[in-house]
Amino acid sequence: MVEQSGVDLSAQSQRSKLLGTFSPSPLQSVQSLSPIALAYIGDAVFELYVRMQLLWPPQRIQQFHQQVVSQVKAEQQANYLEQLMPHLNEAEADMVRRGRNATSKVPRRLSAKVYRQATAFETLVGYLYITNQERLGELLNRLIISPQV
Helix, strand or coil, X not given: CXXXXXXXXXXHHHHHHHHCCCCCCCHHHHHCCCHHHHHHHHHHXXXXXXXXXXXXXXXXXXHHHHHHHXXXXXXXXXXXHHHHHHHCCHHHHHHHHXXXXXXXXXXXXXXXXXXXHHHHHHHHHHHHHHHCHHHHHHHHHHCCCCCCC
């Protein structure tokens, strides 16, 4: 979609702008980060990604917020990880394993399995955001993020 001002507002354009904001760090510095630190970054990156995907068409903020929450909750992130697993390379699968094994405290409302899967998903997103944003974009494009409340 192109606005009259000539600014491209397509989802693909917004996606690449989001993922291209920061330059990747050297791999050795990423390896020194804990999986929980990567999950912390991955959580923020994924929420911003979802917000950008659901921003158009414009809607009331309350509805927008509910749609975003439905996509970034732990149960949905666990489902997203399951969808991506067949497409991961060895290094990415290893990062998922590290993220899954890094959690210890589980919120009461969630099963340990779902919480670990969600943490693994966030760890993967954080890892790829820092090391390979193009690959992160490829994987996120495989997910079906649709407005649902």
